Amino acid sequence: MPDIDIAVIGAGIVGTSTALWARMRGHRVLLADPNPPGSGTSSGNACTLATYACLPVNDPSVLTGLPKLMVSRDSPLAVSYVHALRNPRWMLSFLANCRAARARTIAGQLADLLSHADAGLNPLIAEAGAEDLVVARGQLSVWSTEAGAQGAEAGLALRQRLGIPFTELSPEQAREMEPGLRLPIERAVHFPAARHIRDPEELVRRMHARFLELGGTWRQSTVTGTRAHDSGVEITLDDGTYTAGHAVLAAGAFSKRVRGAGAERLPLGTERGYHLLYAGEAARVTRPVGWGEGGFYAVPMARGLRLAGTVEIAALEAPENAGRLDYIARKGAEMLGPLPAPDSHWLGFRPTMPDALPVLGPSPTSERIIHAFGHQHLGLTLGGLSGRIVTDLAEGRQPNLDITPFRPSRSFAPL
Ligand SMILES: Cc1cc2nc3c(=O)[nH]c(=O)nc-3n(C[C@H](O)[C@H](O)[C@H](O)COP(=O)(O)OP(=O)(O)OC[C@H]3O[C@@H](n4cnc5c(N)ncnc54)[C@H](O)[C@@H]3O)c2cc1C
Numbered sequence: 001m002p003d004i005d006i007a008v009i010g011a012g013i014v015g016t017s018t019a020l021w022a023r024m025r026g027h028r029v030l031l032a033d034p035n036p037p038g039s040g041t042s043s044g045n046a047c048t049l050a051t052y053a054c055l056p057v058n059d060p061s062v063l064t065g066l067p068k069l070m071v072s073r074d075s076p077l078a079v080s081y082v083h084a085l086r087n088p089r090w091m092l093s094f095l096a097n098c099r100a101a102r103a104r105t106i107a108g109q110l111a112d113l114l115s116h117a118d119a120g121l122n123p124l125i126a127e128a129g130a131e132d133l134v135v136a137r138g139q140l141s142v143w144s145t146e147a148g149a150q151g152a153e154a155g156l157a158l159r160q161r162l163g164i165p166f167t168e169l170s171p172e173q174a175r176e177m178e179p180g181l182r183l184p185i186e187r188a189v190h191f192p193a194a195r196h197i198r199d200p201e202e203l204v205r206r207m208h209a210r211f212l213e214l215g216g217t218w219r220q221s222t223v224t225g226t227r228a229h230d231s232g233v234e235i236t237l238d239d240g241t242y243t244a245g246h247a248v249l250a251a252g253a254f255s256k257r258v259r260g261a262g263a264e265r266l267p268l269g270t271e272r273g274y275h276l277l278y279a280g281e282a283a284r285v286t287r288p289v290g291w292g293e294g295g296f297y298a299v300p301m302a303r304g305l306r307l308a309g310t311v312e313i314a315a316l317e318a319p320e321n322a323g324r325l326d327y328i329a330r331k332g333a334e335m336l337g338p339l340p341a342p343d344s345h346w347l348g349f350r351p352t353m354p355d356a357l358p359v360l361g362p363s364p365t366s367e368r369i370i371h372a373f374g375h376q377h378l379g380l381t382l383g384g385l386s387g388r389i390v391t392d393l394a395e396g397r398q399p400n401l402d403i404t405p406f407r408p409s410r411s412f413a414p415l
Pocket of ligand 1: 039254274
């Protein structure tokens with residue numbers, strides 16, 4: 001008999017959600033991470049339960065704008081050409097998924113998944129006693145140029161077809177909703193079903209604390225490898241070896257580094273993103289506000305005003321890019337008026353497959369190892385649901401939604 005039923009590798013929002021779901025269902029669960037729970041990419045994001053955010057970064061406009069994006073300092077998307085040349089498989093697959101028909105299919109698949117997101121996360125919020133961290137004021141998206149407003153049309157029409165609720169606002173209505181906005185407003189849309197978390201790291205901490213209260217096992221240790229056999233999986237940690245019935249790989253952008261789990265062969269990349277925190281400035285906005293052309297959100301959160309977002313396609317190991325932080329500071333002042341010097345800054349690593357879909361399902365190497373990574377811009381939103389789905393799979397149950405688009409064995413650059 002194995003030491004435990006389910007071993008979860010990585011204690012970000014995805015891994016901790018999995019551990020809590022599995023423990024709530026009575027399984028013997030081990031959760032391992034060398035770092036404190038929720039302290040990685042899950043800590044510094046834009047805090048939004050973005051159930052409306054089904055449009056992938058992959059978009060036909062990336063194909064036409066790529067050469068400019070690779071050199072511009074004034075764009076929310078930056079691409080390191082050295083990294084691109086070193087990773088042709090990921091880049092070519094990413095570009096293949098930017099074709100209009102593919103982008104529409106991906107949006108539909110993400111919208112389906114997102115429609116179940118709250119049902120996957122709400123029970124964990126309740127179990128962890130974290131309702132006080134959740135704010136239900138929707139999300140406001142604004143565009144400040146005529147070109148941006150027109151460019152948003154196709155995506156909004158697609159969202160409408162996919163059944164995502166939103167309300168078009170006049171510029172005056174948007175300013176009434178968020179009087180702190182200083183940028184010109186050409187178009188504004190409110191997504192009423194969105195919520196935000198006042199402190200995502202604290203949410204994961206509380207979920208972790210509840211997991212421990214329920215008798216889960218925690219090891220602050222790196223998982224260096226997994227070895228599957230017919231009746232279970234051997235998990236090697238820095239400080240020992242365990243046998244488990246199943247292992248769930250939820251190490252975010254670092255999942256390829258766990259040897260033997262089958263992620264080594266998958267085209268997992270990263271979209272790096274940044275935030276700046278202004279401690280005393282939370283009252284500048286009252287809900288997450290996304291600026292279309294700026295590519296980032298202004299979010300009122302427990303620690304202050306967080307300006308979070310942008311995409312930098314570069315290596316996990318590449319140094320922090322001061323130009324990206326400077327961009328957010330400059331654009332933040334355009335969006336909200338003069339701001340003091342930020343109190344802190346942060347770089348995080350979105351785990352991103354080239355087709356912008358998460359990976360949820362049995363590893364190509366063994367049914368005993370289940371993959372749960374690749375949540376790109378949506379891990380906070382989809383972590384709870386992903387935890388429930390992979391717990392179902394470990395139990396041999398069929399999840400209550402179609403997860404075939406997310407299987408690890410899919411083709412990542414379909415023609
Ligand atoms: C700027 C920015 C803004 C964002 N805004 C939003 C948003 O508003 N809404 C939203 O839904 N999403 C948002 N996201 C995306 C979201 O933050 C991520 O998708 C999510 O945090 C990924 O969670 P994870 O658990 O997969 O990874 P992580 O949080 O990175 O957790 C992975 C964990 O695995 C651990 N690990 C690594 N290697 C090992 C190993 N060998 N053994 C054991 N453990 C290991 C790491 O230490 C880490 O703790 C944003 C991301 C960024 C960067």
